Amino acid sequence: MKYENIYYGCPHCGKSSRTSKIDELIAQDEPALKTAILDGEFFDCSCEHCYEVSQVEYSFYYIDKDQGVTIYLYAGKNDGNQEPFSDIYEEGKIYRMVGSLDELREKILIFDAGLNDKIVEAVKMLMVYRYNTEHDDKAVQSIFFKKATDEALQFNMSFTDDTYTEAIAPMGLYGEALMTNPYKLNYREVKGDYIIDNQWIRETVIINRMVNEGRLPRTEQ
């Protein structure tokens, strides 16, 4: 892990303050930093002058050596690193790209729970669809995995009217998706398929449906 000093303009007092950033965070070596991610405080910096806390975001790698998982968090849409895994890619390991601390936190929680994030995205899509068809007054804005118990997957769901709730999916839904694979997902890792999010699941489902209906040629994976 490499530390580097960076300077940022404090939004509270306007002065330049110093903080340190890291290139890669190995979860097994830095449990306190992993906890800071899970608590949503990883990017919090205290100003050297006024001590006010603000968020200073930057790109870094989160690595779980035991699970063979590497997640690249890109801060901002154009951090210039389009191929973050080209030098480190190894067959059989899991690589993901996320665009926010919330998304990184969710991936860590999913992998730590021993779940497949592609199936979790499918379950999330079903939950959103079900909620939006049953309710006219508001729509789901975001849904994040929270935790798994023996019986259920728990999610935090937020709505267009700024309210939120906890949503529960029975574990059977996950097991069924795993067994029957209704959306014809490729549960194996595919080189280049690094962003597994709600857009990925929607596009995958639409493309697979078009293939099944003969409107797109079938490709071997």
Ligand SMILES: [Zn+2]
């Ligand atoms: Zn300040």
